[in-house]
Amino acid sequence: MVKNKLSIIMTAYNVADYISSTIDSVIAQTNQDFNLIIVDDCSTDQTQKITRSYEKDYDWISVICHSENQGVSAARNTGLKHADGELITFIDGDDRVEPDYVDHFLTIFNNEDVDMVTCGFFNENENGKVKNKIAKRQTEIVGRDEVIKQIIKMTGTVMGYTWNKAYIRSIIEENQLAFATDLDLMEDQVFNVEYATVARKFYLDNVPLYHYISRKGSITQKFAVENVRDVGVARMKVYKTIRDSTRNEKNQI
Template structure:
């Protein structure tokens, strides 16, 4: 694969009914300065076959298969090990993006050379195909670390804790050895984003909707069980512990 400026890490598991739309939306991007590392998490349907057919068609697509099912976080971590691009973003195998998704991120990082994290807005697509944009009540733009974290941990709005509507600097991820937690099935994105924000410096947030989150009845976030309750509790504790530690270290630096 030719080295591109933006790596899109695509995590996929049993999404044979959705993955073609995902890849087609990437093929229709207005900028071709990107690569896609698709990590299949041991699907039992035709997801891998569909991906491999696309891999033969597009030189910007690389397909990697897990030998055992390990979860979305593990798939993303696998992708992070394989990318060499300057910038990184994520996409789920049942979602899709607007044609200017890649161009938007590349433009913002180009316009603001010191920015470390850029977000875009998103649509929620219902099962009947309707798309509802998630908008902010106030203008965001370039914000402080405190404001960025505040927006990441909010339970509504256009930023929130998702990884798929944000692009990151790979160097910050690697230098700080950041990974998605594999012991959680919920809120793992939020924890990763808070950890990233505590070590990043400059943030640009926008509600321009470019990502389509497809709401599915069989999604893990739709299911309620005690394991999910445990994960939310553990993740919330880790999020606030990370924020507290980051604030403490910042105060100590100011005092020295």
């Protein structure tokens, strides 16, 4: 029996200065039909202590701690193994969500026969300045080809992120989907493309409900040879996933 409609998986690593704000934004949700799974990837600051204090106060918060640092992909995979919600979404431990973030996903999944729902986001710097343009609200239901185009685009309100999307857990489990632990960049895009190729319909909504905070020193802000390798490997994985899916569809005709 599914205990909660939505399982939120929050990954955290050395975000002691920010994670209270992140968790507080989850606590403030207008729709409480969810649970929160926090995966601490062996933080060396006070992150674990802070999350444990929340776990004591809220029975719907559970904290899982890695014994060694394994990276964000492994942390998300750990969260997936412990999730019991019918639906899944992800939050980074140094971002924030709007109060109707959960209700947005649950309402649309309840009203529409779709396999993924998206929302828009605010791209902010550490001072709270929004860097992206917030457009008039638009919604549409699309198929695989269109959603994959939107996922691999470097602009827009869909893109390859996981924190502005909610998924059906049974689709993830039945197809044994997981995040690639050999990537530090674009692992979320690979996961989304893999999910899209085994799902049917996708509800795209650009209403901004997630606050993505660009911080100095984050892995996405750094340029290194390893990052270039990850981008190349991720693109090859995406290409192979799309190619294999296309072949399978042709074989079924």
